[in-house]
Amino acid sequence: MAIGLIGGSGLYEIEGLTLLREVSLSTPFGEPSAPYRIGVFGGSEVVFLARHGTPHRFPPHRVNYRANIWGFKSLGVERIITVSAVGGINRDMPPGSLVLLDQLIDMTYGTRPSTFYEGEKVVHVDFTDPYCAGMREYLLTASRTSGIPLVAGGTYVCVNGPRLETAKEIQFFASIGADVVGMTAMPEASLAREAELCLAGIAVVTNRAAGISGGKLTTTEVVETMRSSLVALKTLLGDVLSLIPPSRGCACKDALQDSFL
Ligand code: HPA
Numbered sequence: 303m304a305i306g307l308i309g310g311s312g313l314y315e316i317e318g319l320t321l322l323r324e325v326s327l328s329t330p331f332g333e334p335s336a337p338y339r340i341g342v343f344g345g346s347e348v349v350f351l352a353r354h355g356t357p358h359r360f361p362p363h364r365v366n367y368r369a370n371i372w373g374f375k376s377l378g379v380e381r382i383i384t385v386s387a388v389g390g391i392n393r394d395m396p397p398g399s400l401v402l403l404d405q406l407i408d409m410t411y412g413t414r415p416s417t418f419y420e421g422e423k424v425v426h427v428d429f430t431d432p433y434c435a436g437m438r439e440y441l442l443t444a445s446r447t448s449g450i451p452l453v454a455g456g457t458y459v460c461v462n463g464p465r466l467e468t469a470k471e472i473q474f475f476a477s478i479g480a481d482v483v484g485m486t487a488m489p490e491a492s493l494a495r496e497a498e499l500c501l502a503g504i505a506v507v508t509n510r511a512a513g514i515s516g517g518k519l520t521t522t523e524v525v526e527t528m529r530s531s532l533v534a535l536k537t538l539l540g541d542v543l544s545l546i547p548p549s550r551g552c553a554c555k556d557a558l559q560d561s562f563l
Pocket of ligand 1: 387388389390461466467483484485508509510511512519524
């Protein structure tokens with residue numbers, strides 16, 4: 303079963319992917335950000351999607367997260383690994399760190415379409431642990447075998463953007479336990495849960511968050527740090543793919559059980 307990969311800012315294709323075909327889809331929720339690139343990477347079948355489109359044309363608040371996740375589901379993908387650029391709030395996570403996310407704080411709530419269930423059926427899906435424990439384990443194992451350092455856990459606060467944060471906002475986010483800040487993890491993660499997909503999130507710290515760096519934040523820094531993390535990311539992804547067993551043993555596949563009113 304192919305593994306889905308979502309690439310964020312600075313990751314628009316996977317170098318080394320042997321492309322088999324590109325699939326353009328339309329979904330009940332509109333068009334995904336880009337064609338899905340189906341291919342083989344490190345001996346495993348993957349389906350890659352550039353979250354912001356190719357070229358980068360959808361800002362975080364305009365990404366059609368519902369179409370993107372629906373598209374993966376309709377292609378038969380059951381597990382997705384996302385890669386996202388983030389600002390580092392936690393001083394122990396300097397630029398260049400790869401952080402395996404385990405928690406989310408959603409500051410976009412109410413501003414983005416965030417459910418597949420808008421009427422008829424009402425769903426309240428459990429989201430206590432937003433990321434798949436199984437997928438996290440495979441990535442931690444891949445980090446050990448590949449020697450690519452991966453911070454074992456981190457809380458991502460998702461802001462609406464597209465502007466960056468104020469220094470006080472970052473102080474506030476630090477005080478409520480956020481380690482990294484970004485603009486895209488939500489509602490991507492909760493939609494994946496509603497779709498009963500397994501999701502893992504790798505955050506690439508591309509800059510120190512506002513007020514921590516001291517200086518002006520630039521997109522150049524974000525893209526350059528992402529670019530210099532690509533070799534490590536590729537190694538980690540190549541290793542993890544071979545560790546993911548064909549069938550799922552986690553609870554994600556039954557996420558909708560007991561979730562309808
Ligand atoms: N803030 C929000 N989103 C980001 C940042 C940041 O500092 N860096 C990369 N994505």
